[in-house]
Amino acid sequence: MKYNKYNRRKFLTTVSACTAAGLLMNAIPFSGANAQTNSFSSDEETKNDYLFSPGLIYLNTGTLGPCSRRTIGATKKIWEHLESFPLQFYAEKFAPELAEKTRIIAASFLGCEVDELMMTRSTTDGMNAVVQGLNLKSGDRIITTNQEHEGGLSGWKYLAKYHGVIIDTINIPFEVSDTDKILESINAAITSATKLVSISHVFSSTGLRLPIAEISSLARSKNILCIVDGAQAAGSIKVNVKELGCHAYMASGHKWLMGPKGTGLLYISKDAQDKIHPMQFEDSYNTYNQSTGVGNLPGILGLGTAIEHLTRIGMDKVEQHNISLRNRLYTQLLNTNNLTIVSSPPGALASPLLSCRLPEKIESTKFSPMVLEKHKISFRAVHKQWFNGIRFSTHIFNTEKEVDKVIEIIRKELKS
Ligand SMILES: Cc1ncc(COP(=O)(O)O)c(C=O)c1O
Numbered sequence: 001m002k003y004n005k006y007n008r009r010k011f012l013t014t015v016s017a018c019t020a021a022g023l024l025m026n027a028i029p030f031s032g033a034n035a036q037t038n039s040f041s042s043d044e045e046t047k048n049d050y051l052f053s054p055g056l057i058y059l060n061t062g063t064l065g066p067c068s069r070r071t072i073g074a075t076k077k078i079w080e081h082l083e084s085f086p087l088q089f090y091a092e093k094f095a096p097e098l099a100e101k102t103r104i105i106a107a108s109f110l111g112c113e114v115d116e117l118m119m120t121r122s123t124t125d126g127m128n129a130v131v132q133g134l135n136l137k138s139g140d141r142i143i144t145t146n147q148e149h150e151g152g153l154s155g156w157k158y159l160a161k162y163h164g165v166i167i168d169t170i171n172i173p174f175e176v177s178d179t180d181k182i183l184e185s186i187n188a189a190i191t192s193a194t195k196l197v198s199i200s201h202v203f204s205s206t207g208l209r210l211p212i213a214e215i216s217s218l219a220r221s222k223n224i225l226c227i228v229d230g231a232q233a234a235g236s237i238k239v240n241v242k243e244l245g246c247h248a249y250m251a252s253g254h255k256w257l258m259g260p261k262g263t264g265l266l267y268i269s270k271d272a273q274d275k276i277h278p279m280q281f282e283d284s285y286n287t288y289n290q291s292t293g294v295g296n297l298p299g300i301l302g303l304g305t306a307i308e309h310l311t312r313i314g315m316d317k318v319e320q321h322n323i324s325l326r327n328r329l330y331t332q333l334l335n336t337n338n339l340t341i342v343s344s345p346p347g348a349l350a351s352p353l354l355s356c357r358l359p360e361k362i363e364s365t366k367f368s369p370m371v372l373e374k375h376k377i378s379f380r381a382v383h384k385q386w387f388n389g390i391r392f393s394t395h396i397f398n399t400e401k402e403v404d405k406v407i408e409i410i411r412k413e414l415k416s
Pocket residue numbers: 062063121122123124125148149150151152200202203204229231232251252253264
């Protein structure tokens with residue numbers, strides 16, 4: 001679309017007509033070229049919504065999610081519009097106003113107020129914003145676990161290295177069946193110098209779903225903060241930050257939310273905003289402000305489109321689908337040669353990530369690429385710092401048929 005006065009007027013009219021509850025795709029007149037209804041029920045439709053290379057079975061959303069055609073279309077259109085007159089786009093408030101739509105959609109998705117929600121580049125970025133914004137001092141202590149992802153940990157390590165903050169690491173076994181013990185360990189680790197607990201909602205290592213509401217409640221009772229890394233939860237299972245009761249929650253746009261790469265969300269509850277002051281949001285929590293500078297606005301708008309789609313399907317339904325495929329993998333892989341399931345059995349602790357241990361003789365970092373090369377099935381090799389294993393992620397575009405094929409191939413490849 002070429003920039004001209006007519007388009008601009010039309011564009012502004014559409015934007016101002018868009019109410020807070022309005023859908024982002026309606027706010028971008030040139031988006032949604034491939035708008036399709038929820039394609040949940042049929043394999044054909046589901047596959048068609050994405051750009052997967054032919055025959056690829058993608059069980060790797062926990063590492064990096066795919067954008068749908070719809071999201072790519074919306075992102076591309078707005079990007080093209082921006083590039084037709086970059087200065088105009090930013091200077092005349094199109095961009096800030098449009099970007100705010102994503103904030104509204106995302107806040108509603110996570111169950112918080114818009115002025116508790118910020119756009120970031122990733123979970124790591126959101127976590128680092130919180131770390132930086134806390135102003136912890138030498139001798140202050142933070143509690144975390146042995147199963148955190150580097151993205152949720154590196155900020156704390158930085159504070160330990162340069163500012164003398166002390167990290168207390170709770171050791172949680174990989175095979176856990178009782179989360180009360182986790183609560184007991186956290187409780188036992190809290191001292192008068194402890195300022196916060198920093199923990200994943202869903203462990204990247206095993207997919208264990210942590211009892212965040214209980215952990216938040218414990219933290220609040222001890223007057224410390226609960227900071228939650230939601231990289232493996234938002235978009236994968238239903239998340240309501242108010243029900244969780246945590247003080248801060250961060251998510252990746254580019255995993256389960258299936259937004260453009262380099263996007264993320266950060267929630268800071270109103271009652272923690274006087275304690276956490278991220279530098280990039282000093283001016284305001286708005287997506288585009290003086291202290292953030294220019295950001296990836298097409299990506300942010302694309303993320304709005306992606307979240308809107310998940311909202312339209314309904315996260316209850318998404319979670320149910322994802323868990324049902326994961327449980328199918330669990331049950332069918334239970335008695336497979338050379339494979340031990342580490343993740344929890346179907347139930348409250350299960351998430352759409354399923355991790356399995358391989359014997360040392362089968363190196364996961366070789367096994368995963370071999371299966372990809374031979375069978376076009378993509379899943380993750382679990383990091384060696386945790387265990388030698390593989391991890392499957394099941395999301396809305398995956399089907400029972402795909403899962404059954406994966407089960408058959410894994411059994412075949414692990415036979416001897
Ligand atoms: C639990 C967890 N936290 C953080 C990250 C890093 O996410 P991002 O790349 O969005 O910073 C990951 C990535 O896999 C993760 O699993």
